[in-house]
Amino acid sequence: MKILFIISILLLSLSAKEFSNELQFESSPYLLSHKNNPVHWMAWNDKAFAKAKRENKAIFLSLGYSTCHWCHVMEKESFSNKELAKVFNKYFVCIKVDREEMPHLDALYQEVYLKMRHHSGGWPLSLFMTPNKEVFYAATYIPAHKQSYSEGLDTLLEKLGTKYQKNDTAFEEELAAIQKVINAEVVYETSQETDISVNTLSESLKENFDDIYSGFGSGRKFPETSKLSLMMDLAQINSDEELEDYSYEMLDVMALRGLYDQVEGGFFRYTVDAAWEIPHFEKMLYDQAELIPLYVRAYLKTGKKLYKDVVVETIAMLDKRYVKNDLYYSASDADTNHEEGAYFIFSQKEMMGTRTEYTENFEDKMHLNIYENQRPENFERMRKILLKVRSKREYPFIDKKINTAWNALMIEALYSASIIDKKYKKKADKTLKALTDLMFKNYDLYHQTIIGMTPKQKGLLEDYSFFIGALIAGYEVDYDKDKLDFAEYLLNHANAKFYKKGVWYLSDDNLDIKAGLIDKYYDSPLSKMLQNIINIASLRASFRYEKLALATLEPQVDALKFKQSDVPALAKAYLMQMLKVTTLKSKKENLLKHKKEIQKINYPYVLTKEEKYDDYLACTIRLCYSKDKNLKTVIKAINSKRRW
Structure with a gap:
């Protein structure tokens, strides 16, 4: 009997480890969530590419992050599928990347996707490439089986795998043509050129503004904080009442509609519709951190209580859910138990319990939207009832990575909010100290880690850019000379690490990924660094830093002339330098x-x-x-x- 029991335990143990792959040795929550997939995942390293060459296999590269809904879907229906895993393992060396660990790698392959597909990508990002990193197929989410919009992995994998291994003349020619597209430098057509001025920048924002629903674009709505910040700048510079009205309208809509969690505070990542009503329920630290200063700014200008409430509620939400040891976690998931929005939405029966005239403001009787320019009188009573309903539910997964860049953004936000309440200054100082103690080692910044673990990944341009920004913001609150000195040290260190022969790079490793200018999810690290250089040049009255600012800005002017709506943080830096x-x-x-x-x-x-x-x-x-x-x-x- 005892022998049978031991055998049973051994069999259970073997079963549990049946599908363990190399991701079990990683620290990223996202990578660890794939460690028991039957797909033989590896992390991004030389070993993976050497294996692909040795076994004559193509690379399947999958980039995602832990709070991404469609990443979860693909993991569940495809990467956990034993039959599909056999095909993955037969034809490919499979590499999984956490885009929050390696944002520079994600930036590179999002650009590759854009050039191949002629529209922006997203997550999960799925790429098939040779062991020499030559991409020959790019997609985002790929269903397990054929859908009306996409071929399924059940047929696509074998097709791509055999195409690579066959390696005939047709494939070589196709591969060469794709690499030519990927490696081509961007050439701007003179006919698309626009003069750069306060007026042209203002007109560009007005043309792109949605005057029906507010915000920018006609589909999914993101906060696009860099555009909103530039719009507020231009409204002040030019005394432009139209831009000022657009700014406050957008702040109102974001605070009152579906993008904002009316019950607990904080902003969701985006809404799936143009009217800001139906959110995708992720909450990202960087969104909260970039929006808080804009609401502070609007409150100081207008005195509108809603703006102050948003600041206070958002920080309170973060303190409740995201903080440990004075540091901020990265994000929370949209899903609870594989159901999107399950924690946040309400049934009609639950809503009827509030017994208010605003019950109809719940999209599909599930999610609160307020269709006025202020909160109703009974808002607090309604909120308490809904909080009680939520208190019985499981909160979504929180990614507990400590990301240096995003924590630095949050520190800057807290310093900004200290004009509303001095307690936020103390909070910012504590987080600044905790982040410095954890992430500044041997005169270098580090990018991210889990609390309790030693950081191993060296800092990226974004970490230096946003850390310097936080230090400058802190200096302006208390005039602590050490903060300004540290900011200047990090600027010089970043200059030595990332600025080579007139070009800024996202990292100082062997990937050689040039820093881009487009403000995708938060301000471009290069544009933020440029703003920092201009600010430190001004604070130090330094012609040396002014020269560096001009040398950095000059090669980017074409991008500003041709892509004004995509590079608002660069436009801000340009105005800072020119005005x-x-x-x-x-x-x-x-x-x-x-x-x-x-x-x-x-x-x-x-x-x-x-x-x-x-x-x-x-x-x-x-x-x-x-x-x-x-x-x-x-x-x-x-x-x-x-x-x-």
């Missing part, structure tokens, strides 16, 4: 005493710096143009300064 950043200088106590007045200056590109002056000075990098004991006089000079 000039003003640094307002005075004694620390003067600057702190009048912080709210300074925040309300109508020119968007103003920094503050502690000096030993009783007076107030307004200076660009090359000259001071206003000096007075009366702050209002100097503010008037700043607001009237127009250089375009």
